[in-house]
Amino acid sequence: MVASQGLHVRLKSMGEQLTIGELARRTGVATSALRYWEELGLLPPPARVSGQRRYPPSAAGLVGVILMLQDVGFTLREAKAFVASRSPDGDGRRELYERKLAELDQRIARAQVARTAIAHGLACPHENIFECPNFTKGVAAILAGGSLEEVHEQIHPD
Structure with missing residues (x-):
């Protein structure tokens, strides 16, 4: 389970992928916002199956991080930089x-x-x-x- 804005999101088994609708339902974020975040580079480009976006289960946790950052005042640009800074060599x-x-x-x-x-x-x-x-x-x-x-x-x- 991944906590997102106080909401517990039950993830599918590790091999399964989430459609954008499933990701939206699990996180409470509109599909249009998820597409926009993807366009901005906040969310990595998802795999495509028959033209549909397919997100890994870890995407729900990343959405939760973005929501938390917004709640504490980060802009989307700052959230993108924060997410990018999670690499081991990123200070x-x-x-x-x-x-x-x-x-x-x-x-x-x-x-x-x-x-x-x-x-x-x-x-x-x-x-x-x-x-x-x-x-x-x-x-x-x-x-x-x-x-x-x-x-x-x-x-x-x-």
């Missing part, structure tokens, strides 16, 4: 993890600033937010090319 996986972690840290920091800005908006004593001097200063700073982080620091220096 790319660690670099991908480090780069994605740094990106997530930046997104979290921006989300925290956004949350603080929204909380300030909720706490604003002005009935009309457009009359709040802090809000209008913030809008002016954004229009002048400032980032939300810079605007927040100008309005609320801690």
